[in-house]
Amino acid sequence: MLSKRKLFSLIVVLAMLLVTVPMPASTSLAQEPPSCGTDPVTLRAYFETGFDLPFRLAEEFTNQFPNVTWDISQDQFTNLINSTPRLLSGDNPPDLIRLPTMVSFANQGLLKNLDGYAAAFGWDEWPVPQLDQNRVAEDGTRGSGTLYAMGLNYSLTGIFYNREQAAQIGMTEPPATLAEFEALLAAAKDAGLLPIMQWGSAKSGMGLAFPLQALMASLGPVGPINDWIYQKPGATIDTPENLVAAEHLQQWIEAGYFPPDINAIEYTDANARFGQGEGVFIFNGDWQNAGYDTDMPGNVGFFLMPPAEEDGAPAAMSAPLTFGIAANAANADCAAFFFNWVATDPVARQIDVEVGGSNPGGPSGLEMPAVTEGSITNETLAAGVIVGEAGTSMDFIANATSAIFAQGWTPELQKMVGGRQDAAGLLQAVQEEYLRQLAE
Amino acid sequence: MMTTSDNRPAVSTRSQGASSNRRPPRGNLPRRELLPRRENVIGWLFTLPALVMYAVFVLLPLALSIQYSFFRWDGIGEMTWVGLKNYATVLEVPDLLATIVNAFKLVVFFSFIPVSLGLVVASVIHRVATGRLGAISRTVLFLPQVIPLVAAGIIWGWLLALPGLINQVLRAIGLGTITRAWLGDFDWALPSVGFIGIWVLLGFCTVLLWTGMSKLDPALYESARIDGASWYKEFASVTVPLLRQEIGVCLTVTTIAALAAFDIVYVTTAGGPGNSTAVPGIQIYILAFTQQRIGLASALAVMLMLLVLAVILPIQRLTREVS
Numbered sequence: 001m002l003s004k005r006k007l008f009s010l011i012v013v014l015a016m017l018l019v020t021v022p023m024p025a026s027t028s029l030a031q032e033p034p035s036c037g038t039d040p041v042t043l044r045a046y047f048e049t050g051f052d053l054p055f056r057l058a059e060e061f062t063n064q065f066p067n068v069t070w071d072i073s074q075d076q077f078t079n080l081i082n083s084t085p086r087l088l089s090g091d092n093p094p095d096l097i098r099l100p101t102m103v104s105f106a107n108q109g110l111l112k113n114l115d116g117y118a119a120a121f122g123w124d125e126w127p128v129p130q131l132d133q134n135r136v137a138e139d140g141t142r143g144s145g146t147l148y149a150m151g152l153n154y155s156l157t158g159i160f161y162n163r164e165q166a167a168q169i170g171m172t173e174p175p176a177t178l179a180e181f182e183a184l185l186a187a188a189k190d191a192g193l194l195p196i197m198q199w200g201s202a203k204s205g206m207g208l209a210f211p212l213q214a215l216m217a218s219l220g221p222v223g224p225i226n227d228w229i230y231q232k233p234g235a236t237i238d239t240p241e242n243l244v245a246a247e248h249l250q251q252w253i254e255a256g257y258f259p260p261d262i263n264a265i266e267y268t269d270a271n272a273r274f275g276q277g278e279g280v281f282i283f284n285g286d287w288q289n290a291g292y293d294t295d296m297p298g299n300v301g302f303f304l305m306p307p308a309e310e311d312g313a314p315a316a317m318s319a320p321l322t323f324g325i326a327a328n329a330a331n332a333d334c335a336a337f338f339f340n341w342v343a344t345d346p347v348a349r350q351i352d353v354e355v356g357g358s359n360p361g362g363p364s365g366l367e368m369p370a371v372t373e374g375s376i377t378n379e380t381l382a383a384g385v386i387v388g389e390a391g392t393s394m395d396f397i398a399n400a401t402s403a404i405f406a407q408g409w410t411p412e413l414q415k416m417v418g419g420r421q422d423a424a425g426l427l428q429a430v431q432e433e434y435l436r437q438l439a440e
Numbered sequence: 441m442m443t444t445s446d447n448r449p450a451v452s453t454r455s456q457g458a459s460s461n462r463r464p465p466r467g468n469l470p471r472r473e474l475l476p477r478r479e480n481v482i483g484w485l486f487t488l489p490a491l492v493m494y495a496v497f498v499l500l501p502l503a504l505s506i507q508y509s510f511f512r513w514d515g516i517g518e519m520t521w522v523g524l525k526n527y528a529t530v531l532e533v534p535d536l537l538a539t540i541v542n543a544f545k546l547v548v549f550f551s552f553i554p555v556s557l558g559l560v561v562a563s564v565i566h567r568v569a570t571g572r573l574g575a576i577s578r579t580v581l582f583l584p585q586v587i588p589l590v591a592a593g594i595i596w597g598w599l600l601a602l603p604g605l606i607n608q609v610l611r612a613i614g615l616g617t618i619t620r621a622w623l624g625d626f627d628w629a630l631p632s633v634g635f636i637g638i639w640v641l642l643g644f645c646t647v648l649l650w651t652g653m654s655k656l657d658p659a660l661y662e663s664a665r666i667d668g669a670s671w672y673k674e675f676a677s678v679t680v681p682l683l684r685q686e687i688g689v690c691l692t693v694t695t696i697a698a699l700a701a702f703d704i705v706y707v708t709t710a711g712g713p714g715n716s717t718a719v720p721g722i723q724i725y726i727l728a729f730t731q732q733r734i735g736l737a738s739a740l741a742v743m744l745m746l747l748v749l750a751v752i753l754p755i756q757r758l759t760r761e762v763s
Contacts, residue, residue: 081729081730082725082729082730085515086515089516104514104732108514110516200624200713201623201710202709202710202711202712202713203709203712259602260602260620260621261601261624263621263624263712263713263714264600264602264621264622264624264713265621269601402731402732406726406730407731410712411711411713412714414712414713415626415713415714417713418626418713421714436533437731440512440733
């Protein structure tokens with residue numbers, strides 16, 4: 001027989017069950033956005049070595065939310081490409097990880113579906129292009145579908161120039177057309193200056209992919225280029241417009257506009273040499289802003305690749321600094337809250353611009369953080385607005401598949417430098433490699 | 441692994457003395473089987489830790505690689521049986537086959553040159569520099585073996601760059617016209633990587649061959665000289681034939697280093713420019729980890745292993761069967 005006391009406990013327990021059971025299943029996510037709560041949380045994160053931004057953001061996040069501490073590992077970008085699948089599929093997957101590429105990981109079910117968070121935090125209402133690059137459709141194409149990653153900021157590429165040397169060749173304002181730009185390159189060559197500094201060693205990947213893609217967008221529409229990067233069915237890089245672009249690049253190479261040792265120059269060496277005054281121009285992105293501000297204060301300028309036609313709009317490669325959450329992450333809610341905080345918190349946005357050099361994105365109507373006067377970041381942010389309004393941003397042709405850069409663009413462009421590949425052969429070879437990789 | 445462990449008996453029988461080159465006669469062997477069982481068991485127990493390590497870290501990965509090579513697999517999801525398709529792909533895709541050709545070109549730099557040069561240098565040291573000078577020159581030549589290859593590769597990368605020291609020296613002595621970015625030049629990148637290989641492996645070969653020479657009976661040289669043999673004759677008729685086994689070890693180790701090269705190439709050129717220094721090791725790494733094509737990478741790895749065996753086994757046979 002049950003004693004009175006036991007009977008009472010049983011009733012209490014049953015009553016509690018009745019009250020609590022229906023609660024958690026349904027609507028809590030939609031009503032109140034997820035957060036890091038108040039209990040101690042340790043976020044496991046994998047960041048990219050050499051880039052301060054995520055580390056500084058993590059520090060500030062803990063300042064504002066002291067219950068959150070970090071367990072941060074870091075690795076070089078090229079190593080991250082190789083280790084990410086194993087990190088994501090391992091027993092203790094990261095809550096937050098820098099993603100070099102994402103389509104294959106999304107298809108393999110290794111990344112958290114962020115659609116629920118997007119609805120809860122209202123990311124869906126942000127200006128459209130921000131989230132599109134991180135969406136993967138069911139057929140494996142990028143650009144639409146389920147959201148699998150978020151950008152900590154949104155980078156922009158273009159042409160940086162050495163102000164002193166530009167003045168020396170008579171450049172008073174940035175060129176308005178491709179023809180004007182090419183005239184400046186010829187003038188620099190005639191003046192005994194190196195027209196363009198660029199990197200090209202297989203160790204850091206071929207930097208000529210930057211001017212090539214800039215030429216493609218200058219001479220043709222960006223839509224087909226994005227389709228190719230997003231792996232849309234039937235997309236090809238071997239188009240008549242791109243052939244003209246590749247021919248321009250080949251002419252630049254043959255005219256000696258790039259350093260003769262480009263095939264042996266690594267990314268860091270190219271920037272160091274540009275900072276020391278070797279090269280009037282360099283094709284690069286705003287992530288390098290802080291470096292240029294330090295190396296050549298007041299002497300560096302920036303403009304977008306000019307269009308071929310005078311009435312055309314300039315275009316640019318622009319990509320989110322992509323981070324994802326592992327499908328089995330222990331603290332996914334807190335990591336998603338961190339994404340939202342980075343885009344909306346004023347201090348975080350300030351760090352984003354100051355340290356990262358790029359647009360912090362986020363909902364429209366938020367104020368752009370102030371930038372130190374004289375910093376090149378002022379010019380890149382202003383250029384970002386132009387590209388945003390024109391809708392001419394592209395992802396990187398190097399990101400179309402995980403190995404297209406290492407196995408396609410880098411060796412074929414190196415061959416072009418060595419006089420062993422021409423414009424038509426370049427596009428054909430890369431397209432073949434692309435199809436081979438997609439067939440896997 | 442198999443081949444290097446096979447080398448050991450060759451070295452040790454050699455070092456037992458120049459006169460008794462042959463293995464113990466077979467007639468002695470059956471006695472071992474009469475040993476008490478207990479001792480046998482204890483013997484096995486002593487080798488057990490090493491055997492377990494060898495099985496777990498060498499044999500098991502080897503077996504798994506062979507298994508993977510018959511599947512299409514991204515390393516995470518389902519494995520799909522594809523039979524010999526991965527092997528066919530290696531033979532069909534020109535870029536993959538070209539890496540094997542490059543590996544054989546590296547054999548010239550990593551193996552033939554260090555071994556022949558090592559023979560000459562060792563015999564010069566043996567003949568001329570017997571005292572402290574010999575010790576110093578051996579140490580200097582051997583030093584590259586002590587430096588981690590990755591660090592050496594980075595430093596050579598700087599030296600061989602267009603603004604690097606080597607080009608500065610060339611300009612200073614009036615050879616400015618031949619300066620170039622050695623590791624970024626289609627014709628010179630592979631020889632430059634090969635040159636680094638010579639630098640690394642010459643010391644190893646020299647020291648090994650010198651050790652062999654110092655164990656040879658001086659009476660042989662004495663009688664050769666009494667017979668009026670020139671330095672070259674002495675070298676060709678006495679030194680080289682008697683050093684057959686040491687030369688075999690050198691050839692084996694350096695050929696494996698060439699065919700399975702990864703670190704020097706990855707650190708200096710990463711296979712560039714335009715795949716001109718791409719070797720199977722680099723390609724296996726990219727296929728397995730960048731492209732997540734574990735099956736194809738394993739097939740290339742298995743083919744590389746067979747290739748190494750096909751080259752090494754004849755060398756072993758040739759250098760061990762001393763008349």
